[in-house]
Amino acid sequence: MSILVGNIRLPLGAADAEALEAAAKKCGLSMRELCGAHIYRASIDARRGKITRVLSVLLDLAETQREEAVVARVGKNDVRLKKPAQQPVPTGTAHMEHRPIVVGLGPGGLFAAYVLAKNGYCPRVFERGQSMESRDRAVTAFFSGGAFDPASNIQFGEGGAGAYSDGKLTTRINDPMSEWVLRIFVEHGAPEEILYKAKPHIGTDILKRVVCSMREEIIRLGGEVYFGCTLTGVRSRNGALTAAVIDGQEIACDRLILAIGHSARDTFEHLLHSGVYLEPKPFSVGARIEHLQEDLNASLYGKLAGHPALPPAEYTLSHRENGRACYSFCMCPGGQVVAAQSEPHAIVTNGMSYHARDGRNANAAIVVSVNPSDFPTSDALGGVAFQREIERRAFQLTGGYRAPCQTVGDFFAGKPSRKHGRVAPTYPIGVQYTSLGSVLPDFVLAHMQIGLRQFGRKIRGFDAPDALLTAPETRTSSPVRMTRLDNRHSQQIAGLIPCGEGAGYAGGIMSAAVDGIGCAQEILQTFRPLEERRDEVCSKQRQ
Template sequence: MIRINEVKLPLDHSEVALHDFVINKLSINKDQLVDIHVFKRGYDARKKNDIYLIYTLDITLKDVDEEQLLTTFADDHQVKKSPDTSYKYVAQAPKDLTERPIVIGMGPCGLFTGLILAQMGFNPIILERGKSVHERAKDTFRFWRTRELNTESNVQFGEGGAGTFSDGKLYSQVKDPHFLGLKVKQEFVAAGAPAEIIYVSKPHIGTYKLVTMVEKMRSKIIELGGEIRFETRVEEINIDDNQVTGVTLSTGEVIPSKHVALAIGHSARDTFKMLHDKGVHLEAQSFSVGFRIEHKQAMIDAARFGKNAGHPLLGAADYKLVHHCKNGRSVYSFCMCPGGVVVAATSELESVVTNGMSQYSRSERNANSAIVVGISPEDFANDPMQGIALQRQLERNAYVLGGSSYDAPAQCVGDFLAGKTISQMGDVEPSYKPNVKLTDLSSSLPDYAIEAIREALPAFNKKIKGFSNADSMLTGVETRTSSPVQIKRGKDFQSINTKGLYPGGEGAGYAGGILSAGIDGIKVAEAIALDMLNA
């Protein structure tokens, strides 16, 4: 096939416009054009009232010498040979397999580590401290309604991981030369995701669809010979002479294995401590802290898309913002959720943590995003355990500021910028459940973070008119943007000082979001399979 990149057409182009473009571009007859496959579709909204769709197309032709055609277009960056994007398994388990690999955690990284190992015949054992996704959803919604927190079954812990209660974004900036991201999306489509996630530039799924998809992927792993245990917490990873020998569960059961994938997510703080105490090499890693900001989605749509707001191909508008402050800090938007809600995301008692979530429709009245400030390891003595301590301190402080009831502290942007204590709620109604308590947010974060956010919000207003309107709502605190810990691994994906331990995903510091975590899970599975074959 022939690939044509950077095909730019008006937002409301006709149905035949793609065909006409291809025929004219390649100088072929219409009878020679067999099929046009949209590999990717995005948009250019830099001029909000003059928006274009941008396509990458794979073209099937007949009665055409493709090699000669490629020679003719050798100097044209738009026309290339379509790459092979199919996924190829790196190994197949032998029939006399005597060892089963263990996967700890069933977020996106653990899910894909387990799935790929199962597809290659290695019969993985997946251990998840939380509940199955359906039961976990019940516990999570109950907490939002009643303030009854289950510390093992919540937004952070359980089948599907933290990404289950999010916007379900499926795009990433990681390099992906082997199209592993396409494999992730294809598996999601096979499990019930909309087919469009394969080709749109900013695909998303939404929470409710993710729940049913995760269940179907679990069934697939079991059908292929995998074993999944819920409500099964790993108490200890057993290590002998720097070699993993298995795991000990909280029940006392020991499961032997020399290949353990660690896909624990960014909130398994007790597991991080256990690894640190056992001498597994951990390093401090940068993370960010801040607030969730909410605006009317209609305002964001108008600011980003102008007269094209509401167009079905554009959907609810998003944004991505960054500001470099005078005090040396950077403030940026993170995990923007169009048409979504702010959710209670704590996994520890007497703590408040926020996150954003939206459904596939993105039809809620508010847009929300984290507005966060970068925290470097130097801010917590380059000690990964101190990074966790800083997160915990801010979360417990937010709990007190919110009234010690799991309500979140909140403040209108106008009051926050003016340094006022409290006035009253404005036109933007906060969506956080159980509830919010209006208060002064200036004591909820370190002084340098408050200073930086106060500088950044008016700067963001220059990019999106109305962003720092007085009625916009801030809800605190956002602390779990990423793991404060990196579990260092080598090129073989094993811990640099613990053979047989394969750290992966967000918790280990190698991913940031559902897609990149899924990609990393595939890489971990491949590394385990190859090592098991060569053992």
């Protein structure tokens, strides 16, 4: 147990040691009473015309069992107890007849497989896309004007959709396992700064290497990873899982963690035919907005813009009106808009940035909430049909994979754009200047206009005429939810464990990773490890 001391404010040039001393003083402690102290969180406050470091410090007492008394004596909200990041999980005693299977190698599946491998359960992992190395070649070729690969793209492949993003690791969930996720990322090559930055991010360039390192560790510990393998169904008997169907071949299993991501539409259909209950769920659609990063810096930092201590400015915006929300999503400072389709003859946009975030433009999705009542059909896949209609309409409009694009000025005026202004598009395949009214539903357009006007009041220049909108953004979250019980199993099939964003239980890298850990822990708590299999693998590696 440690003591977490927050809201320590220091001048920009202050050393970390000053924060540690200030934290001890706040608790009425001397540094001699501590056996350890380090920075837990660090952020920059650039409001009111000056830059201030805002820090939280973690203190470990030399004399244990005093922590509760110290916190009680101080009696302040920003001084509290901090439990260890990783909680021990008891190992079950039941015998597992078959090795556990993980389907999908995005954040949810990756961390589920990693935890299973670390604890001696030797998982078998099946990913429909390709390894990061092959996937990167396919994505690069497509961005350069080459053919689209339905099996290997920004949505499908090792690392999942999160591998081609900003690598943002902020999360709204308050789960102690989040800290452990960050530590695993650092062990596999992520920068240590993600452990203490208030808004940590890895960046697409580094995240891809981290994912590969974790995959190699899974294999070293006795797991197996297969690429180009698609789940085409599951088998059950008397309400219990008996097998996974991979490309038509049945593979017996007791437990299957289903981490297929939010875009595996054909797999959704196979699961329905296998008796798995899916229900439609809300998500959001809209477009990517781009501004010059230097303009955004000036708007948010004022006269401090350009100060070397300040990161590229970023934002989170939302406005609710008439029962719908319009909000920013997946903001990428110094990034680019990318092509994120998973099916041919469709257009989907997303955003990504590298660790340096040094691109000319900032981008984010500006999206509007949609509900099952908006979908063209009332069945489980009504949301998929809603997405497809928008994505295919965009493809038909441009006659290929160029994305529809419109300036904000023309968007408000209701007229097609002919060219861009100061903000040039970053979408790699090229854009076609047009009207987004030919792509997005009328109610989405109307709420985007309301939202943009409101956001312009919060950030000067946000609704400037030469800001750029590139459409459509349709994959904000899964259009379905695979309902599960309190033990994380499917409510129809015991042993089938829906996981992560595709199952409707996460949104983003961190929450999907934490959900993957929880799904793996369910297996740990029930079954004993497969030590014989692990010993066999380790023996072969020594030979």
